[in-house]
Amino acid sequence: MTPTLILINPWIYDFALWSKPLGLLYLAGYLKQCGFNIHLIDCLDVHHPEMKADPSMKMPTRRAYGTGKYWRKRIRKPSPLSYIPRPYSRYGLSLKVFEEELNKIRGPAAILVTSLMTYWYPGVKEVIRLSKKIHPDIPVILGGIYARLCHNHAIQNSGADIVVTDNNSDSLLELLDEYGIPTPGPLPDPDRTPYPAFDLLTRITYICILTSTGCPYRCRYCASHYLDPDPTRRDPDEVLEEILYWHKGFGVRDFSFYDDALLIDSDNHIGVILERLARLHLNLRFHTPNALHVKEITPDIAVLMRRTGFRTIRLGLETSDFSIHRDLDNKITEGDFERAACRLLQAGFTSNQIGAYILIGLPGQSVVSVIDTINFVARTGTTPFLSEYSPIPHTFLWKEALSHSQYDLASEPLFHNNTLLPCWDDSQKEELPRLRKRVLEIRQNYRSSQR
Template structure:
């Protein structure tokens, strides 16, 4: 991997990349960046195209108040504007909002931009599609003649829905990099050629990817890292295998070089691992990578909001993670009812759980920075089972963190979710929002959620 920073080229097509708004009951910049879209920006730039970027979730837009008093390690709240609850969710007693920059700022920014030759829009959570739709509607009003391609996770998981509802001219599913280069050629008449001079780009070899173009942001306050793609496990509630089939890792050296690049050039101190399986094959991947990071001696921190595998934690990698500066550690535990868990996943045994906690504690990790995710709201799950897991995690001296279940199409659990939900999940992705607990079992309710919170903090 390397940075693609070619100068603006005359006569090359202009590609505008856009990160859309989020419409939801709640949203927070919990180290969330559109890494996929910014990687495409870099690949296109490397192939001789001119790219520009607009982020509807920009917390550092020029119209925003200058200081963000809530920013910690780069995290912080999005601006929000009240929106109407979507059709079918009027009964939910919570306010729906559009998160991100004001609509008129986005319109002004688009109007100030020369007409692009192609617009690319990304998408993340399936249930955030109303934000994607509104973003596309506005782009289409301002640039009606410019072709617009939608890609990303919603586009991949809900392809037919996106084709019918998003307003995009073309929807690309999957990783879509080669398809995008072909479409760019077809739609702009320009043949993308790798101009970087570095290693020839190969979509299957992660070390040949340029670094995501975080330099297009107004601020580079933290950097998400992807050191691998895919996951060797196959949990019934997760779409990792569908989104990224197979399991690939970067070389530890290329990750160390990327960290060095962002730290030296942009003074970045917070790095966030987005991997689904950071610690898998640890002896050849995480261990040399962490050793290399420690050797550099930088004053930097690491965070794993997407969770790491408990069964892969060893004495060695726990010590290295601590020494390297891992400050927010999240563990994928989901439940402590180990004897019943084979119907949902096989990723942690009771032995793995206990061993991992012991290794982490003896490495120096403390309760306040070590959290184990517990899934709540799974089809058929009882309230007592979630409470029992909270209690068990607390007894071990780490922090339980409740994550609410979102049903995801193309996962093994999807059919169970559809059968158990009080909503027609297949009719509209909006009903898969975790905030409405789509598969909760009665008497699961808002009071139940408060009781979980009380138990966590008691």
């Protein structure tokens, strides 16, 4: 009999959030090609038919391009966060619907659970607890970002039988084999990445596309070098085929690039993909929720992005204070951001479509420096987005974060939560509403001037 694997994307426990389990969907696509029966449970499924029947839950608001909020239930804060004056919630399916999903699957061979942000581990732990309650003798394997960044914590706290630290599909097959679960079919062609199994979701509203992994930069606050130490790049034809597969077969129009370094060497990579897409006149929409490198936005790339239907653009500015850049990253030099903004605006993008991520709460960063950056962004005609800094283990900035924080970051991942601004002191945190207000004013001004 073909073994059935349950793959689970856990709940998120947080103050506020945003996420999509692309890694798990890639794994599901790979395991399906290996011949396994796959049963995917996405705890963040906003379209689950049973959820509407629960009168205690309010339908999540949907937004443009298939994005939107999740089902949400306010819950008690874990004790380390008990004094934080903000509501804490479990995002996703109700416990009842999740248990029903688990009960539907008879005789699974193994349960594979993914994990994302380190401070979302309570969702991982709860998923594993319920999996073990319903399928007590089945091995539970935990992978994903939390498992890799906080390996010891995950071993001690998650309840999983195995916590894996790499994202190599072949070693997962070996591990399953050790548990007496042989791979049923031939292995997929190593030169072609199987598509992520978006078709296992209840509804496909948009597709996340990965044309490459890793990033050549080594920003001190980022874990890309640790999580993806060996950058890879897909063949442009293969990426184009995947976009056409989802568009023609599933009617998808919105595509979100999840690359860390989408525009690097664009003449030989994304430029080739976009040139071919532009010739097809498919009326698709593209989004870059991960920041683009501003240095790479040439006049040609800006025009090509406009011609192919990019709608949401996010740029990695972080700060306009170049003394901070010298310490933290080398991805941007003076004048780069203004040039990129100007090229995008000249190509026809509106101020609302071009967002600039501004890091806030870095160790040693002042409030004044953030205000200056917000005003700098406004002067370039782009939209500021505050991005609260989360200290991440295995980054170059981690040690500095430990010494700047009032929280015990090393032993409690809940304190990595960016909502806490863990590396700012209380007087700095009090300034947050003022910073947010300034950002809202700028956005409001853009909206008014477009009317």
